[in-house]
Amino acid sequence: MVVTVSSKAQQRKVVIACFGGFGRELAGWLRKYEPYTDFLGFIDDERPKECLGSIIDHRPIAGVSYLVANGLGSNRLKIAALLSGRGAKMGSLISPEAILGSDLNDDSQIILLGRASVSVNVSIGHQTLIQELAVIGHDVQLGNGCSVSSFSFIAGGCKLGREVIVNPHATLLPRLNIGDGATLGAGSVVIADVKSGVTVFGNPAKIL
Numbered sequence: 332m333v334v335t336v337s338s339k340a341q342q343r344k345v346v347i348a349c350f351g352g353f354g355r356e357l358a359g360w361l362r363k364y365e366p367y368t369d370f371l372g373f374i375d376d377e378r379p380k381e382c383l384g385s386i387i388d389h390r391p392i393a394g395v396s397y398l399v400a401n402g403l404g405s406n407r408l409k410i411a412a413l414l415s416g417r418g419a420k421m422g423s424l425i426s427p428e429a430i431l432g433s434d435l436n437d438d439s440q441i442i443l444l445g446r447a448s449v450s451v452n453v454s455i456g457h458q459t460l461i462q463e464l465a466v467i468g469h470d471v472q473l474g475n476g477c478s479v480s481s482f483s484f485i486a487g488g489c490k491l492g493r494e495v496i497v498n499p500h501a502t503l504l505p506r507l508n509i510g511d512g513a514t515l516g517a518g519s520v521v522i523a524d525v526k527s528g529v530t531v532f533g534n535p536a537k538i539l
């Protein structure tokens with residue numbers, strides 16, 4: 332069953348952590364995907380005066396859904412842990428144009444942009460980012476804090492650990508295991524398991 336998310340279904344209050352380029356981009360997508368949502372502003376440690384304040388001193392606001400817009404999965408996880416440790420409700424941003432065969436909702440704590448496609452029986456860890464036009468096959472597992480770029484294809488049954496970076500146009504063959512913190516270079520064709528912390532690229536992908 333293909334499930335689409337209605338933008339009208341998501342009327343809420345949102346604060347975005349991180350006021351960098353990605354944070355501002357995310358605010359733009361939020362306005363487009365959820366025109367009825369009340370976007371309160373950003374929190375950021377480097378530019379608190381241009382924002383609602385810093386992350387480090389932020390006291391979470393009740394009833395607000397917090398999104399973390401940092402390009403690095405490890406940073407997203409740290410910021411989410413800090414905010415949720417103070418009682419913040421961490422949320423998701425799920426594009427209404429995404430093609431979803433798996434149940435994802437605000438509690439999933441993911442960011443899924445544009446026409447990304449997620450097949451059936453996929454599990455996605457908290458603070459994972461999936462960019463426009465990425466394709467995730469059936470039975471894939473993505474750990475916490477992964478970053479999956481546009482035009483990448485993760486074939487059925489692959490298991491990615493936490494904080495894995497899948498750069499644009501990377502292709503993963505079926506049922507591969509990719510270790511925590513591995514990086515798959517742009518345009519890679521990954522045909523074998525990748526160990527934790529290793530960077531691979533090329534076709535067939537080899538260790539950098």
Ligand SMILES: CC(C)(COP(=O)(O)OP(=O)(O)OC[C@H]1O[C@@H](n2cnc3c(N)ncnc32)[C@H](O)[C@@H]1OP(=O)(O)O)[C@@H](O)C(=O)NCCC(=O)NCCS
Nearest residue numbers: 462480481498499514515516517518519530531532533539
């Ligand atoms: C794989 C990657 C992560 C490695 O980055 P890095 O460690 O900084 O490596 P370098 O750029 O120093 O490159 C080292 C060598 O590998 C080559 N190389 C790097 N990435 C490559 C790739 N994806 N495909 C083919 N060759 C690559 C470089 O040409 C260089 O070769 P040389 O030593 O013969 O000159 C990076 O190149 C990559 O693919 N980044 C994607 C960035 C991107 O698209 N980001 C957008 C995210 S939304």
